[in-house]
Amino acid sequence: MRKYAWRIYMAIIFAILYIPILTLIVFSFNDSASTADFTGFSLDWYRELFSSAETFTALRNTLILAVLSSLISTVIGTAAAEGIYKMKNKLVRKSVISVTNIPMMNPEIVTGMSMMLFFVAVAGFLRVEYETIGFWAMLIAHVTFCLPYVILSVLPRINELGDSLSEAALDLGCTPLQAFFKVKLPNIMPGVISGMTMAFTLSLDDFVISYFVGSSNFQTLPLLIYSMTKKKVTPDMYALSTLIVFAVFVLLVISNMKKDKNSPKRHGGRKR
């Protein structure tokens, strides 16, 4: 009896969570531009989506940014996690970690604004138009807010692993670099991968920081959606979201089927 109560509770919450998404999917197939009245089935909005150059540029920009920023933040963040682990001085260690966590704790709007003011100052200092550093500003901003998440997912793995393995490798004649890449890295790989996935997700979805830092020649998808929701959301944005949800769903299912073989115990989600 109690078990059913839990089930029902979960069902209700999930239903509420999914109703807006389901309506979004339904209305992406709507015949008219209305988002309140379903007039008939059509694929017009998907056709429109694929014919819009603006959407495609934005999609491409978003992907480029997400790939680059997740890679860069993973490299820097993994190295940083190793470095932080090796730090002897407790005070230094603690202060490095708390500075790292600032972008995660800070409201996004403050981070975005501080970045914008910073890059405007940089552009002024270099005597160039903001636009010329626009892409780099965006990339740097994205790497910056992704870094803490990477470090946070790698650091526990390194702590867990301890020193014994890499010490053994060193004793057996590895150079420190070899010891890291051949022994340590493969062992902490799950943490690195989950950090990278998280960074990729965050970058892909970020609106607030991009909104402040963004420049004219580099419009990402969330920015495009924002300028559209100010006007009127046409269901082609619904169509795009439907496609994204579907793609993510497929990816998640595939990756989980794979993971089942390797390690049955892993919890998803953003951990702190």
Add this chain to the structure above:
Amino acid sequence: MHSIAAAPHIFWAVLFIVLPLLIVLFYAFTDKAGSFSIWNIVALGDYMPIFLTSIELAVIATFICLVIGYPLAYAIARSKPEHQKIFILMLMLPMWTNLLIRTYSIMALLDDGGFVNSVLMKLFGTDEPVLHIIGTKGAVIFGMVYDFLPYMVLPIYTCVSKIDKHMWEAASDLGCSPVKVMTKVILPLSSSGIISGVTMVLVPCISTFYISQKLGGGTFELIGDTIERQFLNGARNIGAAISLVMMILILISLAIMNKFTDADGEDGGIIV
């Protein structure tokens, strides 16, 4: 690999985290011409009602998230391992649709002439909208809960799922009623999950500007809206001052909250 591996990260953090915040500080304490002034801070008195509203709404939304999210996280953690993964995926999937689109679809759904109301109006046979939700503070709270609920559930779930199942049995063997097991064992053990869930929901709730614009109908402003508007009007100094105060408020409350978990951790955390 020594602690030198953290060097690129430290360099990055100083340049792109600390320096931009110093620039915000600079803007907050200067006037348009760039000379020192404390008037921006003094003028903040006018914004007290906005600060108050933002904090109030965020507190209520976070509390609702906790009340809804804790049982959900608990229910997921107590279900079969192979089901757990599916539930977590289901929880994360909505986060992959852009926040702007999700919020917009809530608006389209709940508006006076929206889908829910048109169904209800047919059901009750009236011409008047049955539920007037959009444009009230309740709608904004609903939007916050809807958008940020997964951030509450995931950390709590991670925490609860790590609690040893035997703990429950041990407690009831020692004579605890189920309610007492919950309040004396499970809740205290998951307190770190609760704290990080609360932070992950509270911070974006206080600083949001999109949700209040769409769901609040523009009848009142939250602090995020005010910051955004100041920047659009070119009043950077006052915008920087507001963000500075908001940042300090949030960092202080986070520090206090972390103090609680730390203290708990040192005492062993379990109050039996």
Add this chain to the structure above:
Amino acid sequence: MKRISALIFVLLIAISAFSSCKGDEKTVTLNVYNWGEYISDGSDGSFNTNKEFENYFNRFLSEKYGGIKVKVNYTTYPTNEDMYSKLVSGSGSYDVVFPSDYMIEKLISEDILIPLPWSNLKSESNFHTIDTDYISQPYDPDNLYTVAYTFGRTGIIYNTTMVDEEDIDGSWGLLWNPKYSGRILQFNNPRDAFGTAMYWKDIDINSDDEEDWNEALRILKDQKQYLQGYVNDEIFDKMTGESAAIAPYFVGDFVTMYSENDNLAFYYPEEGTNVFVDAMCIPTSSKNPEIALEYINFMLSPDAAIANALFLGYASPSRYVYNDDPLLDEIYGEYNSEYMESLAFDYFLDAEDEENPTEEELKVAEEKADSIFNLLYNYEDPGNYSHEILFYRNFTPEIQRHVNSLWEELKIHGTEELWVHITSAVLVGTILIFAIYSAVVKKKRSKDYRMRDKALKVTKSGNSN
């Protein structure tokens, strides 16, 4: 290893995709920064203005500019103020922007626009196609900086099924009618919102007197209790979806709404109303002002002008769309009727069979198109107003600050919802009490433990003795 090589592969693709748009020195990128949904963009088989410009330039003008090719980078902004903040922040170089009248005045006074380099134009100028009513306007009396793109007026949109006919008195007062409490919308920007109150009560909309603005604020505060919300473009969904009954908005957007829901109707309030012009300008940050002007000139060509007028629904100053000079009928007449036909067919034809509409359906569509055309172009100015009075002018900084602070006051006014205060106070109180309680309990407990430890030690040592 496989995974890493896959990553490198992705990285390479990303980099090459990125560099491909930057390479090739001979390609010039033209940054066009426009309002959202404010150009015919090729959706639904319409004219793709930016693509057409690229083709036209690269085919016919490229040689005259030393063989360079043009690529249009088109981005959008939601409000004049967004655009202004981007222009002054120095975050970006723009070649063509589309500000409104008062913003143009501000941009000119701050030296952010450059005079249009008409003498360097290498194609044939289309400037003469602009109707004389829309040149030499107060914001740019000598036509140095601007070419009008669209114009229009504000008025009141209402839903004929929700508003009783006897309440339509042709006045701004409808927005203050308590009968429709909870179903009225208002602009969500200070300029237009204050405008509605000021036109209604006959206060100068460009007043320098702070008292006038305070008076308008009082009127707007009165209105707030009847409002469903302050909105900008959310109005499209709210009016076509029948969430609200009455709203002030721009006539051009009414056309779009009317084509989706023909229960809607529109009138210009008799007390006078705001006239706006959105014009094409070149900001100082432009790196290619000559090519930017070619773009502007292209926008005046018949294909582009008609396509944009149709796409936006806004009135166009181009004679290709509307010509009221019989002497010029021979040149422009055919274009005018082309516009009218498309208006009827694309906007208002609601037929069972789209390919073969019945006579009746055609007639309805044409009637609707006619009424819209009259609304857009053939209105009469009420009273003795001239454009001079009806335009918003640029504020002095003092008034700007004052209006902004009044706007904040309006937003705070009357939003107290008691339950919010009570609930949050209770919550915060509970948390505090709990925190204090647990701190006290902990302290007491650790004291107890210490006592017990001590006692234990004492007994132990006692035992050993």
